[in-house]
Amino acid sequence: MTIRLTPSILNSDFSDLRGEIGRIADAADWVHVDVMDGHFVPNLTLGLPVVERLAQASPLPLDCHLMIEAPDRWAPAYAEAGARSVTFHAEAVSAPLRTAREIRARGARAGLALNPATPVEPYAELLAEFDMVLVMTIEPGFGGQPFLDSVLPKLRRTRELIDASGGELWLQVDGGVGLQTIERVVEAGADTIVAGSAVYGSADPAAACRELRAAGEAARPTAAR
Ligand SMILES: O=C(CO)[C@@H](O)[C@H](O)COP(=O)(O)O
Secondary structure, eight states: OOEEEBBBBBTGGGHHHHHHHHHTTTTSSSSEEEESSSSSSOOBBOOHHHHHHHHOOOOOOEEEEEOSSOOOHHHHHHTTTTTEEEEEEEETTTTTTHHHHHHTTTTOOEEEOOTTTTOSSGGGGGGGGOOOOEEEETTTTSSSSSOGGGGEEEEHHHHHHHHHHHHOOOOEEEOOOSTHHHHHHHHTTTTEOOOOOHHHHHSSSHHHHHHOOOOHHHSSGGGOO
């Protein structure tokens, strides 16, 4: 298990997204793009046309996190627009398997996101259909919220289920992750780290990425090194 860093551009300068991604290009692995529709979450960000242009302009692959209603209808289009990973929410989707297959059929990785109150167990048998599980460590919608320690037991359980499935799924965490909390999530089994304000709230986002990566690597369970 190596640590993957997927900084979120939610709190970056939306008038210069290409430039903002450029600031982390040498220090991050992916860029996490939060798509919010103002319905599934009470915030509105960007959609398909912007993702399509970013996919062409970005030096990092796009990891699109869809916080939208009806992802069954829209998720495959994000894969077609060039996102290399498309994650939709368990609470919003009607047909998770079909949607995951449609994403994969378009050459992207398929992710399943779980809100803090959503248990992972009902999805245990479906994990083989996915490339990633995203465990939210805040209520989705806004950056800069405090990390929810109450989600850690579910994160550990998700790691157990992934390991038991024998699959190669990534385990992503999103929300309130920074130097104060990364150790907790990595110890609990996360290998793919979203960080928004911890990166873009810093005067030097690339340096913030490097510090986060070093802290995450140091916290990796010994057996996984
Ligand atoms: O999905 C979301 C918010 O819903 C995130 O990706 C945020 O952008 C994370 O920001 P921080 O909590 O790291 O500031």
